Amino acid sequence: MTLLLASACNSASALEAFEARFAVSRNDKALGTMDMRLSAPAPGQWLFVSRTQGQKGLAGFLGVSIEERSQLVESERGLTTQSYSYQQDMVGRHRKRQLMVGADGAVAESEGDKTWNYSLVRPVFDKHAVVLGIAERLATQTDAGSVFDLPVASKGKVESWRFLVVGEEEVETAKGTIKAVRVERVRDNADRKTTSWHAASMGYLPIKVLQTEPDGERISSVLQSYR
Numbered sequence: 001m002t003l004l005l006a007s008a009c010n011s012a013s014a015l016e017a018f019e020a021r022f023a024v025s026r027n028d029k030a031l032g033t034m035d036m037r038l039s040a041p042a043p044g045q046w047l048f049v050s051r052t053q054g055q056k057g058l059a060g061f062l063g064v065s066i067e068e069r070s071q072l073v074e075s076e077r078g079l080t081t082q083s084y085s086y087q088q089d090m091v092g093r094h095r096k097r098q099l100m101v102g103a104d105g106a107v108a109e110s111e112g113d114k115t116w117n118y119s120l121v122r123p124v125f126d127k128h129a130v131v132l133g134i135a136e137r138l139a140t141q142t143d144a145g146s147v148f149d150l151p152v153a154s155k156g157k158v159e160s161w162r163f164l165v166v167g168e169e170e171v172e173t174a175k176g177t178i179k180a181v182r183v184e185r186v187r188d189n190a191d192r193k194t195t196s197w198h199a200a201s202m203g204y205l206p207i208k209v210l211q212t213e214p215d216g217e218r219i220s221s222v223l224q225s226y227r
Contacts, residue, residue, distance in 0.1 A: 015038065015040070015046060015074075015079075015132075016038075016203070017037075017038055017039050017040055018036075018037070018038050018205070018226065018227070019035070019036070019037045019226065019227050020035070020036045020037075020205065020223060020225065020226040020227075021033055021034070021035050021036075021223075021224045021225045021226075022034040022035075022036065022221040022222060022223055022224060023174070023221070023222050023224050024052060024219070024220070024221050025219070025220050025222075026217065026218070026219050027217060027218055028218070031054055032052060032053045032054040032064070033052070033053055033224070034050055034051065034052040034053075034221055035050070035051045035053075036048075036049070036050045037049050037050075038132075044073055044074045045071070045072070045073055045074075046071070046072045046073070046074075046079075047069070047070075047071055047072075048069070048070040048071075048072065048128065048129055048132065049067070049068070049069050049070075050066075050067070050068045050128065051065070051066070051067050052064075052065070052066040052067075053065055054090075064088070064089075064090045065088070065089045065090070066086070066087070066088045066089075067085075067086075067087050068084070068085070068086050068128040069084070069085045069086075069128075070083070070084045070126055070128045070129040071083045071084075072129055072132070075122065075123065077122060077123050078123045078136065079123060079125075079129075079132060079133065079136060080101075080122045080123035080124055080125070081099070081101060081124055081125055081126045081129055081153065082100075082101055083098075083099060083100050083101065084097075084098070084099040084126035084127075084128060084129070085097065085098050085099075086098075086128070095111075095112070096110075096111070096112070097109075097110065097111045098110050098111075099126055099153060101120070101122075101124070101153070104119075105119045105120050105121060105122060106118075106119050107119065107120055107153060109153070109155070109156065111155070114155075116155065116156030116157075118156055118157065120151075120153060120158050123151070124151045124152065124153045124158055125150055125151065125152050125153070126152070126153060126154075127152060127154055130150055130152055130161065131196070131206050133150045134150070134163060134183060134196070134198065134204070134206070135198060135203060135204035135205065135206075137150070137163075138165070138181055138183070138198055138200075138204040139203075139204060141165065142165060142168075142181050142200070143165065144165060144166060144167035144168075145164075145165065145167075146164075146165045147162060147163065147164050147165070147186070148162070148163055148165075149161065149162050149163070150163070161185060162185070162186040163183050163184065163185055163186065164183065164184045164185075164186050165181060165182075165183055166181075166182040166183065166184055167181070167182060168180070168181055168182070169181075169182050169197065171197045171199075171207055171208050171222075172222075173207055173208070173222055173223040173224070174222070174223065174224040174225065175223060175224075175225070175226070178199050178201070178202075178207055178223075179199065179200070179201070180197035180198055180199045180200075180207055180208070181197065181198045181199075181200065181204070182195065182196075182197050183195070183196050183197075183198060189214075191213075191214035192211075192212070192213060192214055193210075193211070193212040194209070194210070194211050194212075195209070195210045195212075196208065196209045196210070197209075202226070205223075205226070207222070207223040208220065208221065208222045208223065209221045
């Protein structure tokens with residue numbers, strides 16, 4: 001898999017389609033897999049899809065299935081979300097989220113029985129596609145200690161998500177040891193931590209993501225395969 005985000009372009013990013021699979025675990029116990037795919041339905045348009053399937057433990061017993069789908073376009077100001085959908089299915093529970101961004105910047109968003117309508121100034125990312133925004137930024141900014149912000153639309157507002165570039169580390173994956181740039185999200189609530197490792201050799205694809213909850217629970221995704 002090759003994901004290229006050209007640093008020479010100050011406007012739109014140059015993306016290449018890819019497919020990747022990740023092993024998902026909770027507290028070092030296997031839960032299932034996540035398949036990630038980026039494709040180009042038309043020039044300047046991108047479809048980014050992730051599908052997570054519970055296969056072991058309680059996640060497997062309940063048949064947990066999650067699909068996230070982001071449609072994005074490239075503009076002079078950079079990559080921006082057009083639409084986003086989230087669907088989670090398991091025994092006895094179903095959840096959906098949707099977000100649509102109009103050409104005039106009007107946003108229609110829903111989650112369950114809640115709805116939001118607001119306006120924004122592009123570009124903006126949804127929660128799912130923010131990994132592409134991180135990769136886009138790392139193509140030009142990888143100095144340890146540097147900080148950058150990305151606009152993310154969520155629950156009726158646009159939030160500014162801040163990220164700290166920690167530096168280069170080696171990450172063990174099913175494809176061997178890979179050098180990657182460690183990035184940490186800077187939150188007001190320091191008890192919840194999100195850390196990701198992005199490989200320059202793969203266009204800053206996140207080859208590992210670790211989420212640590214306030215109660216100490218750890219959920220991780222680690223690269224298994226790519227093409």
